[in-house]
Amino acid sequence: MQSVDPVALDAADPLKQFRDEFHLPVFHPIGEKASQEQQGEPCTYLSGNSLGLLSKRSEVLIKEELQVWANRAVDAHVNHPHQRPWAPIADLVTPSLARLVGAEPEEVACMGSLTSNLHLMMTNFYTPSPKRFKILCEAKAFPSDQYAFHSQAALHGFDPAEAVVEISPRQGEYALREEDIMAAIEEHGDETALVLFSGVQYYTGQWFPMERITKEAKSKGCIVGFDLAHAVGNVPMSLHDWGVDFAVWCTYKYLNSGPGGIGGLFVHSKWETESPPKLHGWWGHNPSTRFHMPPDYDGIPGASGYQLSNPLVRLTAYLETRLRESKYFIDVNDLRPSKNTPTGSEAQIESPTAGRPTAFTIITPQDPSSRGAQLSLLWPFSSSSTPDGQRPMQRVHAALVARGIIGDERDPDVIRLSPVPLYNTFQECEHAATILELVLDGLARE
Structure with missing residues (x-):
């Protein structure tokens, strides 16, 4: 691993x-069973891209x-x-x-849930014709998005x-190349009604x-939307300045709304x-x-004209308080310089030697401008399992959890580790990397 001083980084954070x-x-x-020393001790929680932590204020x-x-x-009332x-x-x-997504306040509404909002937006903006009917998206989009795309097309x-x-x-690659996205827009653009991507891909x-x-999709006459579940x-x-037509998101990941x-x-x-709005409430x-x-x-x-029913008050009140109290949310740029290191594969976690039985591949892009606060580790052994029926990824994940490292497993073979800048530390990231190495060493000796 590269030499970093997590104590100094935490002190300056x-x-x-x-x-x-x-x-x-x-x-x-x-x-x-937890040992006497472990009981009551905080875990190293690196699953904020799945569910953010509970605020004491809540x-x-x-x-x-x-x-x-x-x-x-x-x-x-x-x-x-x-x-x-x-x-x-x-x-x-x-x-x-609005400040989080780079919009004007009147362009944003707090309402509903992710997939219901996606269907609502597609009802308004996916208006296919015999010549322009395609929905262009990333392969292996979040399943709920895929279900929405397929059902809207069928509808x-x-x-x-x-x-x-x-x-x-x-x-042999795991991330989409920018030039391949642009080539697909060029190839299908004249037949495409809607280009709809994630902001940050949930898996990688x-x-x-x-x-x-x-910009490229608009030049081909397409409507452009984004699922910002893992981006907000x-x-x-800067959704307004970029000219994005619509976007939807949830708030229980990096916004910690529960x-x-x-x-x-x-x-x-x-x-x-x-x-x-075509649908009124x-x-x-x-x-x-x-x-x-x-x-x-x-x-x-x-955007408020798209509201259908009154919002759930307790969750809305909590979200409002979190956004108001956490000044970091006013400018997400504050996040990236200070906590780019723990999301960097080079800085904290490196793949073991390729010949090792428990080797993994980091499938998250290394370029900081092409990744969010997440590392996805792939164990390419989906057809291999031990006598207990577990694949290597499952064994590694269970061993990490048993040692207090809480990541997120995604079948078939990926563990996601997501340090959230509001509550994770550099020392926790180093600790997680150390425990991961110990786990891999132990499994390799079995």
């Missing part, structure tokens, strides 16, 4: 004060909201003792979300096998060239008059007359 705001999971190994906030519900009931009235609570979140009467065009990495951690994808709060973006946390969406302001109605219950729909301008 401008984000170090945020770690104390979070509950760190305690040691609870799977399949083994406990206080949830109790507050329950007490408000108990004491004020329906009146809290407009009369809230902590200045979080329930009726406009989503409006309190949109300015921070419009097209064969998903023909309509959904997936771009795969080259043979690749940060796609969003600005160039948008992770990498800097399991099932409320989602968000972006709609470029140019669509306000060109293509207003009462929460997208003008708030000044919403509770008058008029029969005719009077939509809110901008």
Whole structure:
């Protein structure tokens, strides 16, 4: 491994004060009993790209909201003792979300969940014709996205096998080359209705060239959307300036809003008059007359007009508080210089010698401009297993968990390690690399 001083890096880390705001999971190994020394000790939690940690403030906030519900009931929609009235609570979140994705506040709505928002956006923006009907995306997009693409194509009467065009990495490679994405846009662009990529690929951690994808796709007359589930709060973006048409995201990963946390969406302001929402719900109605219950729909301008139902208050309140209190979220650029090292494969984790039985390959791009806060480690032995039926990846993951290193396994053969700058330290990354090496040494001797 390269020589780094994690203690010095942690001491100089401008984000170090945020770690104390979070509950760190305690040691609870799977399949083994924790020793007396291990019991109650914090784990090294490197699964923030799957579920962010619980903020200590959230406990206080949830109790507050329950007490408000108990004491004020329906009146809290407009009369809230902590200045979080329930009726406009989503409006309190949109300015921070807009700054995260590089948008104007009126272009962002806090609402729904990721896939329901994706279907909502595709209902508005995927308008195929016999000559322009394709959906261009990355191969092995997140399954829920794939299901949405296929079902939307079928809903419009097209064969998903023909309509959904997936771009795969080259043979022997794991990330998509930028030139191959552009070549696919050039080849299929005239027949493509929608180009829809992830911002950061969930499996490999690749940060796609969003600005160039948008520019090239728009030059071919395509609508451009992004799934930002693994990008929001992770990498800097400028959706408005890039001319992205729409985007959707969840908030329970790098934004730490809790399991099932409320989602968000972006709609470029140019669509306000060109293509207003096709589907209407009462929460997208003008708030000044919403509770008058008029029969005719009077939509809110901008992304808020896409709202269908009132948001889940507790999750929205928690997200608003997290975004407001964590100043880091105001500018995601603060993240990358200070915590680029622990996400770098060169700095903390290197693949063992190729001939080693437990060797792995880092499939996340090494270039910092092409990755988010994630390392994906691939064990290419999907057909190999031990007498207990476990593949090498499963054995490594179980051994890491048994030693308090919490990553994320993705079948068939990938372990994802995601240090989140708000609460992970450089020392934790070095500790995880050390434990991984010990685990591999132990397995190699078996």
